[in-house]
Amino acid sequence: MQPRNMSMSGVVDLAAVKAAGEAKAKAEQARAEAARNGGAPAAPALVTEVTEATFESDVLQRSTEVPVVVHFWTDRADASVQLQETLERLAATYAGRIVVARIDVYxxxxxxxxxxxxxxxxVFAVLAGQAMPLxxxxxxxxxxxxxxxxxVAVAEQRFGITGVPAEEGAEVPVAEERPPTAQEIALSAAHxxxxxxDLGGAIQxxxxxxxxxxxxxxxxxxxxQAELLQRVEGADAQAARKAAADAPADVAAQIAVADLDLVGGHVEDAFGRLVDTVRRTVGEDRDTVRLRLLELxxxxxxxxxxxxxxxxxxARVLF
Incomplete structure (x- = not known):
């Protein structure tokens, strides 16, 4: 699966003058206090295991001094583990300009x-107490x-947040092994x-x-995903498309082709077909198409x- 939202497009909202001013003031206050105490701010842990109880101190407060990269993960999913390893490796190379907060989703x-x-x-980022998707x-x-x-560039330019240099050879904590929960076992079996x-087994x-x-x-x-694959399993795509073309008012025929389009990667075509079908239908037929569109x-x-x-x-069609 390709990553989604891999951009900084949401950062404009974070650059509000008030938020930036508060963040800079907090950062300057922390540096001034450290100087009065005869030293630099304490070097941050590069990676922290965060819980609901520690979120305020480990993420919100810390985000006034260093950009916090928040990773929602589980050690029961290979993609999560691999991404966590990558983030930890990168955290070491950024040497305190970012820190990683990993959060167990379960x-x-x-x-x-x-x-x-x-x-x-x-993966999200938190800057000056404000979150945005990465x-x-x-x-x-x-x-x-x-x-x-x-x-890192946005944190410095708009918030004056530059991070705290990490100590030489700072170690990254290793996630503690724990037995899987019953829910995790059930989810793994479904996957x-x-x-x-085994689509029927996965659905159940x-x-x-x-x-x-x-x-x-x-x-x-x-x-x-499983229900979609089950619906198109064994379908005759050519016959389905002909049926839909011959009977534009046939709700089942239009839905069948939309399913095939989605599985084939033609996402906009699938959505457009169902929106048009909603426009042409009323009552139970309209609701049937709308619900299928929501499923997709x-x-x-x-x-x-x-x-x-x-x-x-x-929304334009319905209202």
Whole structure:
């Protein structure tokens, strides 16, 4: 999966004059206090394991002195582990100009909800107590470094935040091994079933997870993907497209082609077809199409710009 939102486009909102002034004042105050005490500010830990209880001190307060890169992760997902290793390696090369705060998504659901995490791994930045998304999903190290370079530049230019030099040879803490929870085991079983093509088993497994944790974003995404793949399994694409072309008012035919388009990577075509079908229908038919469109949004991810555009188009049709 390609990383989404890998940009600093949201940083304009963080550059409000008041926020920048407060951040600079706090940074200058910390440096002045350290100077009065006869030394430099204490070197930060490059990587910190953050919980809901320590978030204020380890992320919000620290973000007035150094950009904090927040990684929502789990040590039960290979993509999360690999990204964490990359972030830790990069944290060492930035030598105190950034720090990494890793947050276990299963143990800190309140933070997951507050940040609006849609899937893992997900990476945010916090500057002067304000958060912005950086990217979601796996990414090459050079692309991550480019984003971090922009983050460091914005922190210094707009907030006067330059970080604190790390001590020579500062060590990065290693995550403690812990046994998987029952929910993690169930989610892993669902992923395995999906990878092995057991779509029925995957669907049931994801539903089991959601029955205990209805807000689990990873299970929602997995379920939406498995159900989509099951719907198109064995479908005759040519026959489906002909049926849809011959009967534009046939809701089932239009939905079937939208599913095929999405699986084939034609996301805008799938969304556009269903929005047009909503426009042409009423009553139960309209609601059926609308609900399928919302399901397809789940597959792509709510932060994808194509979903944002389609949501706006749907709203215009409905209201």
């Amino acid at each position: 143990a800190n659901q309140l933070l997951v909800q507050q940040f609006g995490v849609q899937g893992i791994p997900a 990217f979601q999903g796996a990414a090459p190290e050079d692309q991550i470094r480019e984003v971090l370079d922009q983050l 395995d079933a999906l990878d092995q093509g 497994a994801y539903r089991n997870v959601l029955s205990d944790d209805p807000a689990n974003a990873e299970a929602k995404l997995g379920l939406a 949004f789940e597959v792509i991810g709510s932060d994808d710009p194509r979903v944002t555009a389609a949501r706006a188009a749907l």
